[in-house]
Amino acid sequence: MTTTTLIPPSKRKLWLAAIKPPMYSVAIIPITVGTAAAFSETKLFDLKIFLTFLLSAILIIAWLNISNDVFDSETGIDKNKAHSIVNLTGNKSLMFWLANLFLALGILGIFLIAWWQQDLTVLGIIFLCCALGYSYQGPPFRLGYQGLGEIICFFTFGPMAISAAYYSQTQQFSLSSLIPGTIIGISTSIILFCSHFHQVEDDMAAGKRSPIVRLGTKLGSQVLTGSTILIFVLTLVFALLGTISLWSLLIFLSFPVAYQLVNHVRQYHDQPEKVSNSKFIAVNLHFLSGILLALGLILPRLL
Template structure:
């Protein structure tokens, strides 16, 4: 799951390299470590917040359920956040550009509103939008500033692509837990749409990745090399087909989010290679 941290940073850095022909390797490495720490905070704190509503009672891999120690997980998550923000703060200091820290601080604040009280916007079905904004434009803007590079159409295009592919992962996580979401009062997109319409929305969202890429090439934002993305069509088909078949069978559809993670990783890798080449 930590490719969710690695992919946006890698694609954004590749976009900067494609535009400028140079990157700061130390800054890239520090940003990567910091991003992983921030994702650890999001995952651990979400387990803590979900344990308070009872929505995770059937979630075997909840760290709170595994440890039985909510307080420990809460403070461990805060420690991860401090490490992540500390690393980003160091980058901002080295670059003497505090917009780096500002963009990530805003992304973290939005991330908190997803499950954190009193907001819990994820319970209103807004999680995917938050995901798209934080892992897309905000993270890409921070990476851009960290590399002392001005934002470009290429960067914004890549940020939209990764924002959508990341939101797809979250969207897929709802299919198997409709009953738990309803019991906890969570109005996830799948609860609102139903699993059948949700599978259609997933198919359209996935196909959009393969429409945006040639469109951005025609606009001159992406290099033709980014057509490498089409090597990932089999993974996209696997995801759409799997959810289309089993959308209303929780035991069979529950692994679709891991297929979505695989799609996110491979599309990110191909897009990065295309931007670099």
């Protein structure tokens, strides 16, 4: 009989997990798709505004990620999470103020866009997005603990963020931009949904009623399958109706990643150590499908 010695992850790997580089796609994709939708309909594109919005969105996501770790540290739900940035630094107060600095810088970028355009609309939308983002984990709301995180995620990173990006280019709204907004909202919510499968015990111990705690892992895997299929069904229906370009069907090139995700979770939904990487497969799906959708929106104009 042999004994296996478990080697703890290196500090570098823990820091990478804490910083969550792949998760910043949830900032990049909505701004990119919203800007592509604006270009598709109006031929308008302002590179300065696009890059400013993109950087601001990344900074706001940094605030959201760090502050969520800070708020989770107060409930004890992250006590077994080695890559919590609070656990790594041992300084909750420092992380709280660092998060607020990122938020202030992100909002400053959005304020610059509002100042350039002499229009506060985009700033108002992003303020609302930030308020919803805070309500997810921040006291006294902690709506994520009631299982409402996916709904907040859908609206914040879907229709609202894409409408804001669209408006930042055109200074007008478009009902048709809600279609890519809905698609991106679903794929973003899937990332959060997948993050619950491997931490059911910790969530239950902390009183967090995540969707997977409520549904169970098996039914949760079935909901994931339905939600993932919905991304492609909606794109196909709206493309055939002529509401969005047929080029949007390029999104189907991401179907192999979608299949990998649902098949992986279907097999390992009740095995935390194996299903834990499903959120990264979901990030891959979100990023690839989002880029393909954006490409499908702008190609008709470019061609």
